[in-house]
Amino acid sequence: MSSADRPRPLPPAEEPSLADRMATVDFDVGGRPHITVDTRVCRSCTTKACVSACPADLFSPTADGGVLFNYEHCFECGTCYLVCNEAGAISWGYPDGGRGVVFRRG
Numbered sequence: 001m002s003s004a005d006r007p008r009p010l011p012p013a014e015e016p017s018l019a020d021r022m023a024t025v026d027f028d029v030g031g032r033p034h035i036t037v038d039t040r041v042c043r044s045c046t047t048k049a050c051v052s053a054c055p056a057d058l059f060s061p062t063a064d065g066g067v068l069f070n071y072e073h074c075f076e077c078g079t080c081y082l083v084c085n086e087a088g089a090i091s092w093g094y095p096d097g098g099r100g101v102v103f104r105r106g
């Protein structure tokens with residue numbers, strides 16, 4: 001087999017941008033936050049893993065060492081809860097009554 005006949009490796013898959021992700025979903029936002037974050041716990045967190053792990057970019061570090069969080073555009077993926085290693089920092093649940101994210105079909 002010549003080098004021209006060998007299969008070429010596939011290019012690395014590109015991560016979708018936040019705008020791409022947001023273009024595929026709608027949100028029926030409930031009045032009760034389904035995720036709450038105790039920022040007092042976050043101040044002693046050295047990793048701030050939620051900031052880079054959340055695919056919806058909902059965690060922002062603050063100057064005092066805590067984080068700001070907004071539940072309204074949450075994809076309900078659970079990643080923040082999985083990566084957080086500080087007990088009591090995140091209380092996680094699903095939105096009330098079928099509210100929350102709605103994934104559109106292509």
Ligand code: SF4
Nearest residue numbers: 042045050084086089
């Ligand atoms: S939510 Fe968890 S991972 Fe994120 S800053 Fe707070 S303690 Fe750290």
Ligand code: SF4
Nearest residue numbers: 054074075077078080
């Ligand atoms: S559940 Fe997913 S989208 Fe929602 S805040 Fe956590 S990491 Fe972000």
